[in-house]
Amino acid sequence: MNNRTEGHSKPPALKAQRAYRFRLYPDREQEKLFHRTFGCCRFVYNRMLADKKAMYEETGKTKRLTPAGYKKDFPWLKEVDSLALANVQLHLEAAFARFFEPGKNRYPRFKSKHRSRKSYTTNVVNGNITLEDGRLRLPKAGTVRIRQHRRIPEGYVLKSVTVSMEPSGKYYASLLYEYPARENQTPGADREDAKVLGIDFAMRGMAVFSDGSRAEYPGYYRLAQERLARDQRRLSKCKKGSRNYEKQKRWVALRHEKIRNQRKDYLHKLSRDLADRYDAIAVEDIDMQAMSRSLHFGKSVADNSFGAFRTMLAYKLEEQGKSFVKVGRFFPSSKMCSRCGNVKKELRLDERVYRCSCGLCMDRDLNAAVNIRDEGRRILEGA
Ligand SMILES: [Zn+2]
Numbered sequence: 001m002n003n004r005t006e007g008h009s010k011p012p013a014l015k016a017q018r019a020y021r022f023r024l025y026p027d028r029e030q031e032k033l034f035h036r037t038f039g040c041c042r043f044v045y046n047r048m049l050a051d052k053k054a055m056y057e058e059t060g061k062t063k064r065l066t067p068a069g070y071k072k073d074f075p076w077l078k079e080v081d082s083l084a085l086a087n088v089q090l091h092l093e094a095a096f097a098r099f100f101e102p103g104k105n106r107y108p109r110f111k112s113k114h115r116s117r118k119s120y121t122t123n124v125v126n127g128n129i130t131l132e133d134g135r136l137r138l139p140k141a142g143t144v145r146i147r148q149h150r151r152i153p154e155g156y157v158l159k160s161v162t163v164s165m166e167p168s169g170k171y172y173a174s175l176l177y178e179y180p181a182r183e184n185q186t187p188g189a190d191r192e193d194a195k196v197l198g199i200d201f202a203m204r205g206m207a208v209f210s211d212g213s214r215a216e217y218p219g220y221y222r223l224a225q226e227r228l229a230r231d232q233r234r235l236s237k238c239k240k241g242s243r244n245y246e247k248q249k250r251w252v253a254l255r256h257e258k259i260r261n262q263r264k265d266y267l268h269k270l271s272r273d274l275a276d277r278y279d280a281i282a283v284e285d286i287d288m289q290a291m292s293r294s295l296h297f298g299k300s301v302a303d304n305s306f307g308a309f310r311t312m313l314a315y316k317l318e319e320q321g322k323s324f325v326k327v328g329r330f331f332p333s334s335k336m337c338s339r340c341g342n343v344k345k346e347l348r349l350d351e352r353v354y355r356c357s358c359g360l361c362m363d364r365d366l367n368a369a370v371n372i373r374d375e376g377r378r379i380l381e382g383a
Contacts, residue, residue, distance in 0.1 A: 015178050015180060020177065023146070024145070033141050034171065037080040043074075043077075044077065044089075045088045048065045048089065052096070067088065083139065117164065120162070120164075124158050129158060159177065194280060194377075195278045196278065196279065196280045196377045197282070199284075200333065202365045206305070206309065208365035209274075217305070228252070231252045263305055271309060271316050276320075280324070280380055282379070283310055285329045286329055325380060336371050337367070338370040338371050339356065339360040340360070342357070342358065
């Protein structure tokens with residue numbers, strides 16, 4: 001007897017989303033069309049914003065506007081993907097919704113031709129967008145060459161695509177997929193022999209693991225920084241708008257992009273390895289932004305990319321039906337002894353070794369990582 005005849009209905013499956021970003025190689029015509037689309041999106045956004053603003057100033061309210069309403073006066077808007085323009089409307093409405101949220105009074109800003117990101121988003125409707133054999137078929141643009149360096153897993157459904165151009169002049173497509181999320185239960189994570197890893201954020205190397213190892217995050221940014229500073233100086237000496245200036249500007253943008261990619265690569269590999277090896281991973285729920293503000297870590301925290309690393313870990317575990325556990329930010333991971341549980345009143349930042357009256361003498365970060373692991377295990381078993 002199957003479920004249907006018994007009359008059981010399964011709860012609707014949870015959907016999770018994941019984006020894949022691939023490099024695009026448009027031909028001349030496609031490049032032109034992309035630029036026209038970026039421009040039309042910016043135009044519609046600014047136009048709607050101006051009209052809404054005028055309405056708001058006059059009546060204290062805003063009315064819903066649609067891109068279709070502008071196509072009469074500006075027929076060239078019809079030349080680009082209409083769904084891209086529809087998404088502009090959604091973005092603008094979201095910006096207004098944020099504006100009306102209590103406590104947030106940031107009025108939506110106009111998009112500038114030079115400062116704003118060059119991108120547009122379009123949606124999959126009736127299979128109008130497909131990814132096949134190194135080709136991405138897009139509305140209006142047709143098939144564009146794409147370098148798909150990663151396989152899309154079985155059962156993933158394409159929902160939308162964002163086409164963008166980086167300041168270096170390279171094009172990318174970010175493809176958003178939906179897939180059925182697993183039940184939020186870790187196979188065996190509540191077993192006593194489940195493999196749980198605790199991770200503590202560390203300034204040196206980015207992270208310390210409860211198994212005693214340490215990430216060796218190379219700090220690409222810092223290594224490359226001197227070079228970047230030199231290039232930037234050279235750029236400031238060039239005459240703005242000159243040929244040399246443009247050339248130098250592109251070069252600097254390329255270097256930035258390369259460093260960003262190297263960092264991402266490293267973080268992907270590390271998080272993949274850990275997510276494959278452990279049943280559950282526990283990290284501290286720290287607010288990286290607040291931390292970098294209050295401790296003036298600034299660049300190093302950003303460079304360490306710990307936040308990005310956590311995000312990658314979370315979805316890589318989730319994909320395998322494993323657990324990503326956040327340990328409360330007031331949990332005294334650093335001040336507590338991982339052997340006897342005694343909590344110190346004070347622990348100076350320069351005390352690199354944790355010493356306890358019970359005889360424990362352990363690297364400060366490792367002690368914290370072990371505490372985070374144990375707390376993570378406690379949370380999992382209690383759940
Ligand atoms: Zn102790």
